[in-house]
Amino acid sequence: MLRFLIAVIRRDILLAARRRGDWLTAQFFFIMVTSLFPLGIGPEPAMLRTIGPGVVWVAALLACLLSLGRLYADDHRDGSLEQLLLAPYSNALLALGKAIAHWIINGIPLLLIAPVLGIQFGLPADALAVLVLSLAIGTPVLSLLGGIGAALTLGLRGGGVLITLLILPLYVPVLIFGAGAVDGTLSGTGAEAHLSLLGAVLVMALLVAPWISALALRVSVE
Amino acid sequence: MNLYRYASPATFHPLAGRLVPWFAALAAALAAAGLYISFFVAPTDFQQGEGYRIIFIHVPAAWMSMFIYIVMAFWSAIGLAWNTRLSFVMARALAPTGAMFTFVALWTGALWGKPMWGAWWVWDARLTSSLILLFLYVGYMALQAAIDDPRRADRAGALLNLVGVINVPIIYFSVKWWNTLHQGASVSLTRAPSMAQTMLWGMLVMALAAWMYTIAVALVRARTLILERERQTEWARAVLKEEA
Numbered sequence A: 001m002l003r004f005l006i007a008v009i010r011r012d013i014l015l016a017a018r019r020r021g022d023w024l025t026a027q028f029f030f031i032m033v034t035s036l037f038p039l040g041i042g043p044e045p046a047m048l049r050t051i052g053p054g055v056v057w058v059a060a061l062l063a064c065l066l067s068l069g070r071l072y073a074d075d076h077r078d079g080s081l082e083q084l085l086l087a088p089y090s091n092a093l094l095a096l097g098k099a100i101a102h103w104i105i106n107g108i109p110l111l112l113i114a115p116v117l118g119i120q121f122g123l124p125a126d127a128l129a130v131l132v133l134s135l136a137i138g139t140p141v142l143s144l145l146g147g148i149g150a151a152l153t154l155g156l157r158g159g160g161v162l163i164t165l166l167i168l169p170l171y172v173p174v175l176i177f178g179a180g181a182v183d184g185t186l187s188g189t190g191a192e193a194h195l196s197l198l199g200a201v202l203v204m205a206l207l208v209a210p211w212i213s214a215l216a217l218r219v220s221v222e
Numbered sequence B: 001m002n003l004y005r006y007a008s009p010a011t012f013h014p015l016a017g018r019l020v021p022w023f024a025a026l027a028a029a030l031a032a033a034g035l036y037i038s039f040f041v042a043p044t045d046f047q048q049g050e051g052y053r054i055i056f057i058h059v060p061a062a063w064m065s066m067f068i069y070i071v072m073a074f075w076s077a078i079g080l081a082w083n084t085r086l087s088f089v090m091a092r093a094l095a096p097t098g099a100m101f102t103f104v105a106l107w108t109g110a111l112w113g114k115p116m117w118g119a120w121w122v123w124d125a126r127l128t129s130s131l132i133l134l135f136l137y138v139g140y141m142a143l144q145a146a147i148d149d150p151r152r153a154d155r156a157g158a159l160l161n162l163v164g165v166i167n168v169p170i171i172y173f174s175v176k177w178w179n180t181l182h183q184g185a186s187v188s189l190t191r192a193p194s195m196a197q198t199m200l201w202g203m204l205v206m207a208l209a210a211w212m213y214t215i216a217v218a219l220v221r222a223r224t225l226i227l228e229r230e231r232q233t234e235w236a237r238a239v240l241k242e243e244a
Helices: A002-018 A020-041 A045-068 A070-077 A080-086 A091-120 A125-152 A159-187 A192-221 B003-007 B009-041 B050-082 B085-117 B125-146 B150-182 B197-229 B234-243
Strands: none
Touching: A002 A020, A002 A091, A020 A045, A020 A091, A045 A070, A045 A091, A045 A125, A045 A159, A070 A080, A070 A091, A070 A125, A080 A091, A080 A192, A091 A125, A091 A192, A125 A159, A125 A192, A125 B150, A159 A192, A159 B125, A159 B150, A192 B150, B003 B009, B009 B050, B009 B085, B009 B197, B009 B234, B050 B085, B050 B125, B050 B150, B050 B197, B085 B125, B085 B150, B085 B197, B125 B150, B197 B234
């Protein structure tokens, strides 16, 4: 079982490594979107510091959505998804592996880029640490919930826009707790409450999302 | 009498046809009574003046917006568990009405908020979660519209609906805590608990009217959906020929 999970993750990482252009697009999107905000709003440091956590988080949501469209689509097109679903393991395991791979490929780079973007917004060091921590807990939730959306919209026309309509409302709690943790650090009320809630959301998503993704995959492929 | 008989589209279609006029008539009668109570019987509020009367539309609409989503989730769960076609049809038939009531609740809320709070919109927990509920309805309908195969559309929509219903309380509490942790509620929606008896009656009658309206409209929509899906069957052809 564990070997199957690892094989799914390895396969996706290998595929992403062979096609670096696709993979880099989402990361540069993340960088560009956050850099546009100061240009639109103005360079006052105090203003940028208040909006910084929210902007970085919203950009992370959008960057995640951008790469979700391809989570199952490529495998669906060349038929390997059907083979994977026929494997003698629970389909939820496949969905979990796919979500973990998506997080390793797209989530971890966001964690590494985020502090640099935080500096652009003048965030102090302790807020930067909390930003990375909140992203580390929150981005796996984005990958897990996004997997449901990717499975539901598999092979539909306009799937890319549709997935944003389906999934963004479900991302609201993650955004609130994630950006709230950084805000809490900035305002001195502390980040623990937000981070704990974010952790609770992660546990819930880990328990529920792979099963629903598996059901959705079966509906879409059948 | 076996009620399960009506789980079949062929028997449900004529039954719904017979029920629709009754529910529509009840909706009209209750709405007339409710509007009469709310405009002529209920006293003027001593703080809010006449402007408060919009709650007779607003509160029932807000109740229905949440309730319909839960009913949809109920039908979705039944449909996924027992593979009954009619359950999916019901869930789908309810969605536009739910979205409409959510929109009405937001719209009347804005109309009420302007004179009372001095703002069309505040980022209050209830307003924000209603807005997100509207997004959930829109996502459900967009997914249904994008899938051509009705079988897949039903199941995909049902799954999305169930995920949404798990999320609604999480969204509500996250928004609530966000609001209180952020800035402290600048406006409280809680009204005086001692509401005049007639005001309460007006609201309840209007809520019942909204229920009846929802049932009537959902049944009409379900009938159309059934005919569309069963158009290759004998009985549906007969019905269509008769109506043409």
